[in-house]
Amino acid sequence: MNIIEISRLTYVYAAAKENTPALNGINLNIGEGEFVAIVGANGSGKSTLARHLNALLLPTEGTCKVMGLDTARPENLWDIRRQVGLVFQNPDNQLVAAIVEDEVAFGPENLGLPPAEIRLRVDKALQAVGLTEQLHFAPHLLSGGQKQRLAIAGALAMEPKCLVLDEATAMLDPQGREEVMQVARDLREQGLTLICITHFMEEAALADRVVVMHQGKIVAQGTPKEILAATDLAKWGLEPPLATEIADRLRRRGLNLPRGICREDELVATLCP
Amino acid sequence: MPIEVKNITFTYMPGTPYEHQALRGVSFTVEEGAIVAIAGHTGSGKSTLIQHFNGLIQPTTGQVTVDGVDLLGRDKKSKAAAKEAARKVGMVFQYPERQLFAETVYEDIAFGPLAHGLTAKEAALRVREAMSQVGLDYESYRRRSPLELSGGEGRRVAIAGILALRPKYLVLDEPTAGLDPRGRKELLGKIKELSLKQGMAVVLVTHYMEDIVALAKRVVFLRRGEIILDDAPRRAFLQREALKEAGLKPPRTVALINRLSEAGLKIPRGVLTVEEAAEAIYQSLSPRQGERQQRVK
């Protein structure tokens, strides 16, 4: 079943009426439980697309459906928002509470969950992002990366069906990045749909499917092998992942390596069989 | 003369339940024209440290001087000198988009140069120059509202606003977070060029070890408010203990080489760039290349 169905979606920011649309005729279906990476240059429309997935933005033309529910119908808003968790690139835009634990409890409270369940979810989410020590901190006193972890915890505590990470790991240290991706992948084992917007092709290489955006359009999509290891990414302002680049260089030196290497474990397995 | 940080400590909100000692005796010098990177786990004190470099934060104890001038002015005259010295330090904050405020991208970038007393004409030149340095097309962006940009576009405008000041010391807190791969590469290249050509010193705080490889001659690891290592990246990234202690990982290239050698490939350490990594792997394979090619087929 598709959890997301986007059809002929065009979006024009009001301020930019005279300009080109930020999204231009997007068609995209995402299956339940799928892990999709969205990549593309700055300004290509990734965040604009993400904001449609929980009805923060509504299509200027075309439709966006989440679990069969049209985002344009106000009566669907509640159901859509509780099923789609969205974490933005800049956490300051989404932190609301005065204390870390309230911040995380905010969503579950709005769902009307019993206090014991809320407590459980808050502790679990803070543990997952490594913020247990800062439980009683004020969010604005946290460092940049701590804020980003907090925003992620807030989304996790909602236990959404679909999690959209819009460069949510950009301000994290390497360890934090790995931890968050690991949490996301664990949740995926439990059936979560994961949509990950990233500038790191190494992260995109872990997805089931990679979608490339360019100037408001989807210009390519396929498996990481098809997109990251076999396409000229430079024309979209992108670069191949490290494993692909090393494999290419070794091939140019005359080594006979199979095509389609895009993850480091694949490269290691190929070079050290 | 350099930026000198002399044995500083810094405590946030002393005497409250939030009291937190973010820096514990840090000494550190940024020589003129140097490119220094600062890395460390989230919350290790990186942003706190660099905000001392232009006097935005005053140390709880210790001293910070820029070109010999103490940034803590004690009387009217030394306050003016401190302000003047702090101006030599251009600072791009961690979420710089937050500080964008003007009506247009043009005005936002021109604000600093005008505030520093440049004429409108001089400022105009600076704006064009800075926009090209960060890869923003002048005609398409100058009239846009800085509040209505994508994440990466906003980041570029914020960086341009500081580059337009042509600071003697450029301090960047996570400047490449949110930039697309080409933008990241080009920005780092541009900064390196400015450093070489104009002798601008650069302090780069980053979570991306690849940025450090691309740019820095020297890297400092911060751990819980203390410097635990200060060395050339080539040596620093071989220090597994220090990396672990600082909560860091080596750059992807180094991690890959480590994995390959754990998998049995005889490969030299000390490799940093992608070119070097590919070459080292090639060399380590080539004696047995014929045999290996058979197997790969």
Ligand SMILES: Nc1ncnc2c1ncn2[C@@H]1O[C@H](COP(=O)(O)OP(=O)(O)OP(=O)(O)O)[C@@H](O)[C@H]1O
């Ligand atoms: N609030 C806004 N008002 C008007 N135009 C906007 C607004 N936000 C974004 N845009 C424009 O819409 C286009 C798409 O922006 P979007 O934020 O979706 O890009 P993105 O792919 O997420 O980029 P990045 O990688 O920089 O985050 C860009 O040209 C941008 O300038």
Ligand SMILES: Nc1ncnc2c1ncn2[C@@H]1O[C@H](COP(=O)(O)OP(=O)(O)OP(=O)(O)O)[C@@H](O)[C@H]1O
């Ligand atoms: N205004 C404040 N009041 C109290 N504590 C603060 C304040 N600002 C920061 N801190 C704390 O000081 C420590 C250092 O923060 P700092 O912002 O310097 O970290 P950082 O190394 O830049 O982290 P990141 O990589 O996440 O940006 C953190 O533990 C943070 O929670």
Ligand SMILES: [Mg+2]
């Ligand atoms: Mg974006």
Ligand SMILES: [Mg+2]
């Ligand atoms: Mg910081």
